[in-house]
Amino acid sequence: MTGRPPSNPSSPTLPLLFFILLLLLHLPPSAWEVFPSARADCECGYLAPSAAANGFRPALFTDLLETDFTRLARTAADNDDDDEEGDGDDDDIWTSGTTGWARQAFNMSRARARGEYGEMFAVGNVGVGEAGLGLVVRSEVVDGMVSVAELDTERLDLRWGTFRAMMKVSRVRGTCAAFFWYFNDTQEIDMEFLSKDFNAANGSYPVNLVLQSREAALAGYDAAKTGNFVRVELPFDPRAGFHEYRIDYLPGQVFFYADGEALAGMDGPAVPSSPGHLILQHWSNGNPRWSGGPPVEDAALVVRYVKAYFNSSLGQRQRDWESRCRDPAAPNAVCEIPDVTPGDMGAADWFFSDHSNMTNNQTTTTTSEESEGSRLKQPWWPTTGCLLLAEKKSNAWIAICSEHPTYPSTKMIRTETQPPQISRLKKVRKWERNNSTS
Numbered sequence: 493m494t495g496r497p498p499s500n501p502s503s504p505t506l507p508l509l510f511f512i513l514l515l516l517l518h519l520p521p522s523a524w525e526v527f528p529s530a531r532a533d534c535e536c537g538y539l540a541p542s543a544a545a546n547g548f549r550p551a552l553f554t555d556l557l558e559t560d561f562t563r564l565a566r567t568a569a570d571n572d573d574d575d576e577e578g579d580g581d582d583d584d585i586w587t588s589g590t591t592g593w594a595r596q597a598f599n600m601s602r603a604r605a606r607g608e609y610g611e612m613f614a615v616g617n618v619g620v621g622e623a624g625l626g627l628v629v630r631s632e633v634v635d636g637m638v639s640v641a642e643l644d645t646e647r648l649d650l651r652w653g654t655f656r657a658m659m660k661v662s663r664v665r666g667t668c669a670a671f672f673w674y675f676n677d678t679q680e681i682d683m684e685f686l687s688k689d690f691n692a693a694n695g696s697y698p699v700n701l702v703l704q705s706r707e708a709a710l711a712g713y714d715a716a717k718t719g720n721f722v723r724v725e726l727p728f729d730p731r732a733g734f735h736e737y738r739i740d741y742l743p744g745q746v747f748f749y750a751d752g753e754a755l756a757g758m759d760g761p762a763v764p765s766s767p768g769h770l771i772l773q774h775w776s777n778g779n780p781r782w783s784g785g786p787p788v789e790d791a792a793l794v795v796r797y798v799k800a801y802f803n804s805s806l807g808q809r810q811r812d813w814e815s816r817c818r819d820p821a822a823p824n825a826v827c828e829i830p831d832v833t834p835g836d837m838g839a840a841d842w843f844f845s846d847h848s849n850m851t852n853n854q855t856t857t858t859t860s861e862e863s864e865g866s867r868l869k870q871p872w873w874p875t876t877g878c879l880l881l882a883e884k885k886s887n888a889w890i891a892i893c894s895e896h897p898t899y900p901s902t903k904m905i906r907t908e909t910q911p912p913q914i915s916r917l918k919k920v921r922k923w924e925r926n927n928s929t930s
């Protein structure tokens with residue numbers, strides 16, 4: 493990143509050294525002061541220093557989306573006067589386009605969901621209350637589908653970022669709670685919690701950390717074996733209280749955290765490189781090998797906040813940063829993101845967006861430019877690993893990878909150079925269609 497073009501070199505009277513100094517300071521011609529000050533705090537962005545503790549450079553991000561869902565509930569309550577139906581319905585806050593989030597509605601048949609049941613993603617299962625956002629999986633099965641919940645960011649242009657969700661998962665067994673970044677089924681970063689796997693008797697509280705990638709599939713179609721699918725024991729019961737789960741998506745590197753403590757890091761070609769969006773999801777399809785369920789009673793995943801500090805893939809947003817940020821080295825031009833830590837959750841209460849001069853044009857919720865980002869409302873499923881199928885067809889190896897252990901067939905991956913490692917394939921099935929999905 494070079495900041496901005498250097499200042500106009502045509503002035504013959506400018507002493508050379510001074511000019512070089514200007515170049516170093518990245519000053520535009522309009523700001524020929526040696527020590528400029530920031531016009532607004534954080535105008536050059538937000539710094540995540542904790543990656544540095546792991547031996548990496550601190551990462552700077554230009555944009556933010558901070559949502560305190562507990563406050564949305566209060567906003568909804570304050571607006572009760574406007575609630576014409578008088579039912580306390582919080583639809584308004586979602587449809588006003590100001591939250592930056594969109595509730596999802598789509599149905600997945602049993603065949604598509606590959607579980608005992610289909611899944612009905614319904615906006616009625618997404619709501620806010622005093623405790624925060626609730627994503628509910630219903631015990632009642634409707635038309636062969638479990639009624640489940642999903643909320644997505646409207647912005648699709650998140651390319652590199654640190655994404656944090658303060659959540660409490662359900663005690664009710666038989667659901668999958670997920671916080672993830674998504675572009676498509678081969679560019680995805682997941683944290684998934686299976687409520688049936690939590691075991692107080694032996695203190696086992698695993699979280700599944702996954703990178704979905706074409707490369708991982710080609711490397712043997714077993715994300716676990718490539719290091720792109722790990723199951724990590726949390727040092728606490730995630731059902732007993734709120735904890736901050738975090739994904740840092742950096743060029744060539746992904747880190748997962750719980751309460752500011754690193755759980756795992758992944759790198760290599762499996763790391764995505766596209767712009768994408770954030771998804772909160774709570775689902776069940778009755779498949780005993782993954783989500784289990786459906787739950788015997790309604791189960792809620794409660795999310796207190798999501799804080800996302802990120803760079804945008806959009807040229808307009810990058811130009812906005814360039815015109816806003818005069819000098820990253822100026823005092824307060826860059827703000828450090830406070831981290832929660834296991835002993836100190838104080839940072840949970842910090843929102844830059846509470847301070848108007850710390851978020852100067854950095855909280856835009858809509859994107860107008862090129863729709864380069866990932867797609868919303870496309871029926872898809874959280875993916876966790878590859879169960880594979882492969883076949884030699886003419887001169888090319890063709891493998892079909894289900895990107896979810898419980899969903900046996902969906903994607904085709906082709907390699908012309910070498911056969912997939914069939915020894916690792918868990919399943920072989922004939923590829924019947926003749927069209928590629930990619």
Ligand SMILES: *[C@@H]1O[C@H](CO)[C@@H](O)[C@H](O)[C@H]1NC(C)=O
Binds near residue numbers: 530531532533849
């Ligand atoms: C931002 O606002 C605070 C008060 O809310 C003030 O103390 C601070 O100086 C302001 N910073 C800038 C750069 O204007």
Ligand SMILES: *[C@@H]1O[C@H](CO)[C@@H](O)[C@H](O)[C@H]1NC(C)=O
Binds near residue numbers: 493553
């Ligand atoms: C984000 O964008 C800024 C401005 O272009 C850049 O300085 C920074 O390095 C980028 N962050 C990452 C993680 O690439």
Ligand SMILES: *[C@@H]1O[C@H](CO)[C@@H](O)[C@H](O)[C@H]1NC(C)=O
Binds near residue numbers: 597598599612635
């Ligand atoms: C999903 O299925 C339910 C029950 O059959 C139906 O009422 C609803 O309209 C469907 N939703 C969508 C988005 O198709």
Ligand SMILES: *[C@@H]1O[C@H](CO)[C@@H](O)[C@H](O)[C@H]1NC(C)=O
Binds near residue numbers: 675677678679766929
């Ligand atoms: C995901 O996007 C990448 C980049 O555009 C593409 O190469 C890949 O084929 C896509 N994967 C799927 C499953 O569509």
Ligand SMILES: *[C@@H]1O[C@H](CO)[C@@H](O)[C@H](O)[C@H]1NC(C)=O
Binds near residue numbers: 691694695696725
């Ligand atoms: C805890 O017990 C469960 C059920 O017996 C078992 O599946 C799991 O592997 C155990 N976990 C640990 C960390 O011992």
Ligand SMILES: *[C@@H]1O[C@H](CO)[C@@H](O)[C@H](O)[C@H]1NC(C)=O
Binds near residue numbers: 808853
């Ligand atoms: C603020 O951001 C929007 C959206 O990117 C952009 O259109 C607008 O020009 C920006 N305003 C300023 C003052 O930079």
Ligand SMILES: *[C@@H]1O[C@H](CO)[C@@H](O)[C@H](O)[C@H]1NC(C)=O
Binds near residue numbers: 924925926927
């Ligand atoms: C291949 O696709 C074409 C067009 O979709 C279809 O007409 C044809 O029957 C397919 N062939 C096989 C062997 O499936």
